[in-house]
Amino acid sequence: MIFWQLFITFFHIGFFTIGGGYVMIPLIEKEVVDKHKWIDSQTFIDMLALAQSVPGIMAVNTAIFVGYHRKGILGALCCLLGCVLPSFIVILAIAISFSQLKGNQHIEHIFQGIRPAVVALMVYSVWSMIKKIPQKWVNYTIIVAVTLILFFLPISPIWLILVAAFLGLLIGIRQEKR
Numbered sequence: 001m002i003f004w005q006l007f008i009t010f011f012h013i014g015f016f017t018i019g020g021g022y023v024m025i026p027l028i029e030k031e032v033v034d035k036h037k038w039i040d041s042q043t044f045i046d047m048l049a050l051a052q053s054v055p056g057i058m059a060v061n062t063a064i065f066v067g068y069h070r071k072g073i074l075g076a077l078c079c080l081l082g083c084v085l086p087s088f089i090v091i092l093a094i095a096i097s098f099s100q101l102k103g104n105q106h107i108e109h110i111f112q113g114i115r116p117a118v119v120a121l122m123v124y125s126v127w128s129m130i131k132k133i134p135q136k137w138v139n140y141t142i143i144v145a146v147t148l149i150l151f152f153l154p155i156s157p158i159w160l161i162l163v164a165a166f167l168g169l170l171i172g173i174r175q176e177k178r
Contacts, residue, residue: 002071003078009036010063010082015090017059023118024059025125028066038070045132053161060084138171 009031017024025048032038039047047069051061060083067079094101101107133139146160 003074005036006067006070006075006078007082010067010079011086012082013063014059014083015086022058022125023121025062026121026128028059028062029128032066038066041132043069045129048129053165138167142167 013024013027013031017027029041029044033041033044047062047065048058051058051065054061060080063079063083064076067075067077069075071078130143142164146164149155149160150157
């Protein structure tokens with residue numbers, strides 16, 4: 001039963017989310033932390049950090065981590081399939097009917113409405129994550145520094161994640177010595 005529940009939960013998230021991984025974060029959190037209580041809030045934030053740090057699509061990585069945390073490899077597989085199957089179905093349907101949709105003004109109007117909603121969901125996701133990190137000056141310093149670097153310098157986010165991980169390690173070691 002739990003495997004079906006994992007699959008259906010992520011199928012629902014995957015099917016009703018437009019806009020990619022960051023838009024899925026609030027939905028994943030509501031389902032796995034608030035509704036099902038499969039993981040706690042801090043574990044969710046840690047999984048998001050890990051999901052973003054490894055190659056692949058963040059929402060899919062998060063689904064895999066949640067499934068594995070809950071029920072091992074089979075749980076990860078159920079969440080993975082639930083997360084990617086809706087996209088596959090929708091993309092296949094669009095590919096089949098692409099020539100009929102191309103240039104359709106109604107479809108363009110639909111997307112003009114969806115785009116701002118997707119941005120709002122992304123902003124909500126970021127704000128939700130910021131509120132849940134430990135309130136320490138070093139965390140907020142890292143947030144501001146990384147944001148400014150991303151805006152003004154052509155540095156890959158991968159390097160910023162690696163540097164932030166290294167800084168976290170150094171700060172943690174320093175705090176342990178105290």
